[in-house]
Amino acid sequence: MGIISSSIARKVAMALSGLFLVLFLGQHFTINVTSTFSPETFNSWSHFMGTNFLVQAILQPVLIFGVIFHFVMGFILEARNRSARSISYVSYKGNANSSWVSRNMIYTGLVVLAFLGLHFYDFWFPEMVHKYVESNPEDATRYYGELVEKFHDPLRTGFYVISFVFLALHLFHGFASSFQSVGFNNKYATGLKKFAKVYAIAIPAGFIFIALFHHFNH
């Protein structure tokens, strides 16, 4: 209890869960981007992820736990931080000393949370029902069609695009900041933080490209 309630332990836990989600995002993007040039590869990799025992029984629960943990800990820390200043300033010039994204992680995070709700509704819940409730026979060719179908709707595509912009904002501070949180501050830190900033923009931009690609090509 002592360690769990420590501000540094919580900060490190936030950073590690964030890093885990960032790694997952890279893996998710690698599979999804194949849908823009090889539907067969996309189907085959998706089928592997959807049917492999280790992915389904171990990686998927760990991922869901990681997502829930990151959000719940984010809310706990936000509540603690708000109570640390019970009377607000009349004048507070945050822009003079810090970036907008670093001060508004909770809001960019909430948009990402709303997006995850839609994303689970779109893909994860139907997938679970398809496999484990209706117990449909395995079909290794269905994934590409399901993906493309979702991006016909301009409203959904628009929301996905906006969400990825907010994801980029969230990662732009969060990814680089996680190295500081875990105490990583040596000669490689500067390079790693630069990589994190590039990653934070490149991966969401890639997801935007995929969403728009399928919207305008089908």
Place this chain on the structure above:
Amino acid sequence: MKLTLKIWRQESAKAKGAMKTYQIDGIDGDMSFLEMLDVLNEDLINKGEVPVEFDHDCREGICGSCSLQINGEPHGPDRLVTTCQLHMRKFNDGDTITIEPFRATAFPVIQDLIVDRSAFDRIQQAGGYISVNTSGNTVDANAIPIEKQNADDSFYAATCIGCGACVAACKNASAMLFTSAKVSQFALLPQGEVEATERVQNMVRQMDLEGFGNCTNTGACEIECPKGISLENIARMNREYLSAVSKG
């Protein structure tokens, strides 16, 4: 220079405070910010009003007594200076200046612009010391060889004057820059190794008990610190803490 001042007035710790507006004239650009407040107070006393209470002591930027959130920034708009070193030439004739106390639940207002920063003392007391024999057998510090980089980093960490600007600037009212500077100045020296494991844990525990917020790496503290204490100290404290916890 003619100015409009919006100042937080609060009679006592339990009283309800509010912003009050004052007009002030005849301010010279060479005056320090505190001298400008001295002029205001003289004016208020002459009028039979209660002067504005504010912290000050050395007035040369080394004691850490002065504070004030000036136009939304601790120690005002200038960088690497305390309020007592802030010159009025940084402002223009006709400006409106907002002056508030440092805001944090752990820094309760005592009166007007004075806040209770004894939370910092308690963090320091929780572990910010080393055990050195001072009974006549004291070993000359220079007898222990110390790597130049570590000596320099330790010295820079030790330049923290404990003014609380880091807490005031942080959107979360976090005291991690202060605590990490106090941890670092000992952690980097062999003399600090004896209590290293307990020190960081005790100081962090006290910091949390005082009700400061969590660091979210916005970097505002480093920018507003009048002594330029580096964020590297926070990363070092995090490492020290993780290492201490792993040792049990």
